[in-house]
Amino acid sequence: MGRIISRRTVQSSTVQYDVIIGEDILDQVSDSDAVTTADFRGIIVSKRVYSLHLAKLNAAFPPSSYFYLVMNDGEDQKNFLNAEKYLCALLENGFSRKSVLIAIGGGVVGDFTGFVASLYMRGIRIIQVPTTLLSMVDSSIGGKTAVNIGAGKNIAGAFHPPSLVAADISFLDTLPDDQWREGLSECIKHALIGEKDLYSLLKNNNLDTLKFSENRGELVSLSAGFKIGIVSRDEKELGERAILNFGHTVGHSIESALKYEISHGTAVGIGMKIIAVLSEVTGLITKDDENTIFEMIDAYGIAPVRELPSPDELLMHMKYDKKNDSGTIRFVLLKGIFLPIYNVSVGSADVRRAIKVYTGRE
Numbered sequence: 071m072g073r074i075i076s077r078r079t080v081q082s083s084t085v086q087y088d089v090i091i092g093e094d095i096l097d098q099v100s101d102s103d104a105v106t107t108a109d110f111r112g113i114i115v116s117k118r119v120y121s122l123h124l125a126k127l128n129a130a131f132p133p134s135s136y137f138y139l140v141m142n143d144g145e146d147q148k149n150f151l152n153a154e155k156y157l158c159a160l161l162e163n164g165f166s167r168k169s170v171l172i173a174i175g176g177g178v179v180g181d182f183t184g185f186v187a188s189l190y191m192r193g194i195r196i197i198q199v200p201t202t203l204l205s206m207v208d209s210s211i212g213g214k215t216a217v218n219i220g221a222g223k224n225i226a227g228a229f230h231p232p233s234l235v236a237a238d239i240s241f242l243d244t245l246p247d248d249q250w251r252e253g254l255s256e257c258i259k260h261a262l263i264g265e266k267d268l269y270s271l272l273k274n275n276n277l278d279t280l281k282f283s284e285n286r287g288e289l290v291s292l293s294a295g296f297k298i299g300i301v302s303r304d305e306k307e308l309g310e311r312a313i314l315n316f317g318h319t320v321g322h323s324i325e326s327a328l329k330y331e332i333s334h335g336t337a338v339g340i341g342m343k344i345i346a347v348l349s350e351v352t353g354l355i356t357k358d359d360e361n362t363i364f365e366m367i368d369a370y371g372i373a374p375v376r377e378l379p380s381p382d383e384l385l386m387h388m389k390y391d392k393k394n395d396s397g398t399i400r401f402v403l404l405k406g407i408f409l410p411i412y413n414v415s416v417g418s419a420d421v422r423r424a425i426k427v428y429t430g431r432e
């Protein structure tokens with residue numbers, strides 16, 4: 071018998087869907103309307119997750135009733151060629167408009183399966199079963215789906231909200247520490263831009279104690295809840311959803327300048343620190359606030375000190391970021407902890423200075 075920790079409803083422009091967080095709750099998926107009313111049920115599952123949780127998955131979703139497609143792990147799998155391959159597999163196996171897909175894995179499997187579901191017969195239902203911390207608190211929520219193309223990450227995609235998100239935190243038992251940190255980087259982001267209870271939870275714990283059942287339940291519930299609130303109010307990122315880019319404009323520039331030889335969580339961790347410095351040097355926050363932000367990121371080892379590309383190189387990549395209009399660079403800054411402001415245009419000189427101050431501090 072599973073334990074439900076929270077159940078929230080996301081209001082999207084087209085549909086309403088529940089996000090259920092709990093422990094051993096896969097029956098919520100098999101009993102859901104989307105599954106019971108479907109003519110065919112397909113599962114796209116990460117190879118790694120399938121091998122680690124084989125018995126549990128086969129018991130919840132018997133291969134006699136569910137068509138399994140096992141997907142290799144890795145960001146490079148999120149591509150068009152694979153999407154076409156999977157679309158063909160669905161067609162060959164009789165999938166119709168009344169069928170459902172279930173994505174079981176991290177954000178790569180979730181984004182990819184969402185993309186395939188958005189295309190198959192112009193869109194079929196999808197259920198997200200996220201298995202990494204990052205996918206539980208971030209990528210499974212909000213309806214964004216995508217694959218990568220040669221020139222950029224997540225460039226080809228669609229909004230295709232799921233019918234259900236079921237985050238079973240017992241999957242986290244097997245999650246390696248580096249992947250915990252990937253998710254914690256987004257949790258820290260949610261805390262700093264406004265989730266006060268999450269901030270306290272992070273402040274009063276460490277990586278080991280967060281793994282205790284009660285704590286990890288609260289961690290996922292608070293952090294996912296924060297994103298749910300934002301995407302329910304601003305699904306298409308016309309306004310407030312932009313605050314979720316906190317640390318990301320700088321983070322993306324670091325990732326692309328280093329040709330993705332740095333993890334997203336680390337790059338965003340450094341990005342949040344540089345934004346803290348930028349908010350301080352532009353007079354928006356105090357030095358104390360800046361120190362508090364550094365301490366929280368450091369306490370979880372999110373942004374280890376490392377050599378960065380030059381400020382000019384980072385600036386060049388920021389100007390290419392898809393979220394910026396031509397020429398100006400817009401940031402999410404803080405005017406206090408929990409107080410983000412978005413769409414702030416900052417001159418190159420201030421950005422350059424903040425990066426230099428940051429590098430000097432490290």
Ligand SMILES: NC(=O)c1ccc[n+]([C@@H]2O[C@H](COP(=O)([O-])OP(=O)(O)OC[C@H]3O[C@@H](n4cnc5c(N)ncnc54)[C@H](O)[C@@H]3O)[C@@H](O)[C@H]2O)c1
Pocket residue numbers: 116118119122143144145148175176177178179181201202203204205208209210211212213214215216224241242243244245246249252
């Ligand atoms: N759609 C969105 O709004 C959105 C938001 C943020 C990120 N993303 C996307 O999410 C992706 C990153 O997601 P991610 O961090 O989950 O990475 P991931 O999917 O690559 O998973 C990371 C690794 O963890 C393994 N793994 C997954 N669950 C596990 C478990 N329970 N135990 C042990 N290992 C497990 C995977 O096999 C993989 O090797 C990126 O492609 C990014 O673009 C999308």
Ligand SMILES: [Zn+2]
Pocket residue numbers: 256318334338
């Ligand atoms: Zn991110």
